[in-house]
Amino acid sequence: MANYSNLEKIRLGKIEALQEEGIAPYPRRVERTHTNLEVSQAFQEIEDNEEAAPIFATLVGRVRSMRPMGKVTFAHIEDGTSRIQIFFRANDIGEDQVKFFNDKFDLGDFIQASGKIFRTRSGEITLRVSSYLMLSKAVTPLPAAKDEVVDGEVVQHATLSDPETRYRQRYADLAVNPDVREIFRARAKTIRALQNFLDERGFLEVETPILQPIYGGAAARPFITHHNQLKQDLYLRISFELYLKRLLVGGFERVYEIGRDFRNEGVSFKHNPEFTQIEFYMAYADYEDVMTLTEAMLAYVVEQVTGGRTLTYQGQEINFETPWKRVELRQGLIDATGIDITQHATGESLTAAMDSLDMEFNPAASRGKLIDDLLGHYLEPNFIQPTFLYDYPRDISPLAKTKPGDPQTVERFEFFIGGMEMGNAFTEINDPLDQEERFLEMGRTFDVEDEEHNPLDEDYLRAMRYGMPPNGGFGMGLDRLVMLLTDTSTIREVLLFPHLREREG
């Protein structure tokens, strides 16, 4: 049972008063002739034309401001398109009707209002109410103090800003913060743009299992669940990779999936336990082809979402013109640290070289892990402009083909924007014997109990034995891309319902 606040009790009293008068606080039928935006535009088109018929409209929306002034009242209502002012006047509808609105309606209520559109003396397009109806009574006040409309722009004077309330009660956040709604419109546009771009190039959008008997395709701890009837443990996927590549065996040349991955890891400004990933696989392509496609794809998406090829992220201008900067991992590390990783074939050797650096690391880590640490520390934060970092150590890349003549290095790149790792791609292994050997290698480096150790996926190897075309694959964190496009500094801002700890009440 809800524990009602004083403000809520007053509103509950108004609901009772309505019911006593035979007025439904939550009626079933609604009428609407225009959206608020449509009617404003229609009015502007005809208002200078003396011959034109006046516009009568029935509008709906949530009451966002009320200014009662004796025998007239002004209010703003907001629908999904915009706000519009409505005007109640005793001469038009009688004093009782004006008073009824003043007394029984509160900020946050939904109203249906009919009348003629006109422009007030102070110049605002307004509906002169001839009749109105309660559509939905709000019991809880919206967490907004007061808004003002200046030149059509909503100016907020103190509104909900407490992050915890904003995330836990996202509905309230969305209701009072229009900027937040824009973030999720941009997110939808981003997804649509990615789909358009790939669809136009012959990619097929597919859906693969989220519940998987064996997880793989990335190094991360999974969430475990259980199917009762089948008496089977299942994992929430940590990546789509192994399923998408099975489809290449099946004859689809280009596939992609946009969906949720789940990783049982820490939470940070760029990590959420469930996050959205886009992966694509392209037969008859290698990682250089994928680089070219990545540049074009991101340029297209940025243009679709922002209208240009540049954007400002956390105060820094980022330019998506192609081609991007390409940095070989080995050379990048030489430039940043003086260490040439090709001179250090083992973790021990590399550790010795890293001792002179001002950086903490686990001396027992593998060579590949140490190199990953180095790039995360010395390179990643400096890659503000879109940058490809390519040719990675083999031992942290079990699905990537080695470089010809260099068995320690694989054809893999990651790309970075705004100092964040955005995605990862490689020339994919399609040799089943090589792949099996790489899986076994991984098995030896990981403790059997280590959950990051992917169990060997025999079915994936069987698929590959049927013959897999050479291909390039790509994965990108969609949430991080949306962060860039909306200039937000944490992943929680681009997730409608970010993960928070459970809280009583």
Next chain:
RNA sequence: GGGCGUGUAGCUCAAUGGUAGAGCAGUGGCCUUUUAAGCCAUUGGUUGCGGGUUCGAUUCCCUCCACGCUCACCA
């Protein structure tokens, strides 16, 4: 998990080891073109939970909870 910080009215924020305040919202009143409308009056608090020190704690101390920043972790 570690470190630092925050938690006061519906919202945004003050304040002090001695009865907890403002603006907006709310409530009552005046007001027929306002727009943060205005004017008058006024209600509203277990100061995150629990404990300790103290004559007295919202303030000082401790546990816990939540959130934020950060480090670690993280393909």
